[in-house]
Amino acid sequence: MLPREKLINEGVENLSTEELLAILLRTGTKDLDVLKLSKNLFETFDKSLKKISTASIDELCKVKGLGTVKAVTILAAMELSKRYLLEDRKGKFLNSPELIYEHCLDMKHFEQEVVRVISLNSKLYEISTKDITIGLTDTSLAHPREIYREAIKNSASYVVVVHNHPSGDVRPSKEDREVTLKIKKAGEIIGIKLLDHVIIGNGFYSFKHNKLL
Known part of the structure; x- marks a missing residue:
């Protein structure tokens, strides 16, 4: 046939x-x-x-x-x-790393490391999703001010940071851990909570799930 x-x-x-x-x-x-x-x-x-x-x-x-x-x-x-x-990503309820991963599945196909910021309202519904930095093949930098600029503009209550590892290995690097801590501290100062940091590759890694937030 x-x-x-x-x-x-x-x-x-x-x-x-x-x-x-x-x-x-x-x-x-x-x-x-x-x-x-x-x-x-x-x-x-x-x-x-x-x-x-x-x-x-x-x-x-x-x-x-x-x-x-x-x-x-x-x-x-x-x-x-x-x-x-x-398609049709806006307005999704994103209260778990699994839902965040599904929301950002397109990042699995990126050849460069990209940092994405998802702004959420107080009920954890998406307000906006934006890619803010694109790095080299396997490295990317995201300063807290770039992340919270989007959140403030959108009057967000929470932010989720998502980035991909083109290698597929989702284990966080030392730099991933350090920048996550900086983002968390900056959010505490301005009153916008970092809900999670999710790394996407072959599967995903959630800082919140692994008690690093």
Whole structure:
């Protein structure tokens, strides 16, 4: 059964990643059918959708049978998935690290370290979410004034700081611990509480859950 027919008859959730890619690719070549082409694509990038999503058009076109049109289609689909994760985030109730992690799943795909500030009202509903710093490949700095500038502007009662570790290792570094303490102390002075600091990678790490706040 072809992937399109399988999707119609069995539902999209029952297709493999290679079959879903085959639907995007639509056709193969005279030497490769579309399923073999999609399998080659997936295996070329270590069976990682993240690696496919960050590849350039030239890198995708190095896969035998993949031309510019197919490469553009793949990248467009990957970008749509990223935008889906960003959609409809405002106003969420964020009272646990699990909900914060789900709210910021898009950060798993970032290649650089990004610091995000979530401003919350007194009932722990989101007022705003903003990325305030973008670092080098594996390092980023966030000064408390940058974090609380957003919180003050939004009349927040609480803030949550979220940043990603591109390496995937969510264990906090010495610098992560030090800057968290500075942010907490600054919040106590101005009356806006640091609710949590969450690190995102392969899973997440919550300073609050681990009793570091």
